[in-house]
Amino acid sequence: MITKDWLMRAWRIDKEIEAMLVARKRAYERCVSVTTRPREVVVTSSHDPDTAMIALLNIETLIDERIDQLNQIKAEIFNAITAVPDCTLRTLLIERYINFKTWEQIAVDMGYSYSQIVKYIHPRALAQVKMP
Secondary structure (H helix, E strand, C coil), X not given: CCXXXXXXXXXXXXXXXXXXXXXXXXXXXXXXCCCCCCCCCCCCCCCCHHHHHHHHHHHHHHHHHHHHHHHHHHHHHHHHHHCCCCHHHHHXXXXXXXXXXXXXXXXXXXXXXXXXXXXXHHHHHHHHCCCC
16 A cells, blocks of 8 residues: 555545435434424324434444544554654645645645645655554
8 A cells, every 4th residue: 555545544534424424414304304294194104213213323333433443543644644754744744634634725824835735745745654
């Protein structure tokens, strides 16, 4: 695995968690939704609140597991980044691979041009990361 792919693991899991949170919101909305009109008599219902609640709890469990995994991977990445001796390179790596900022945001925050960040500083930073 190349260094960049190793560092990007946390970003991928973070995006997956964001998608899972959207799914959790939808599952929650299904649990609490009311579809009958006032004064309408409901004879039968295909909506089983227990099934919807179990689905919501399953999603919650999966999200918690992925968050734990994300925290573990971020700790691994952070340890590797902190071993980089140059402060500028460490800052760039933390902003990109821990804080998930865009190259444009990093360039502005660090006072460099986009081109300098992407073409020169980032490759130097990657070269100094030692994967475990």
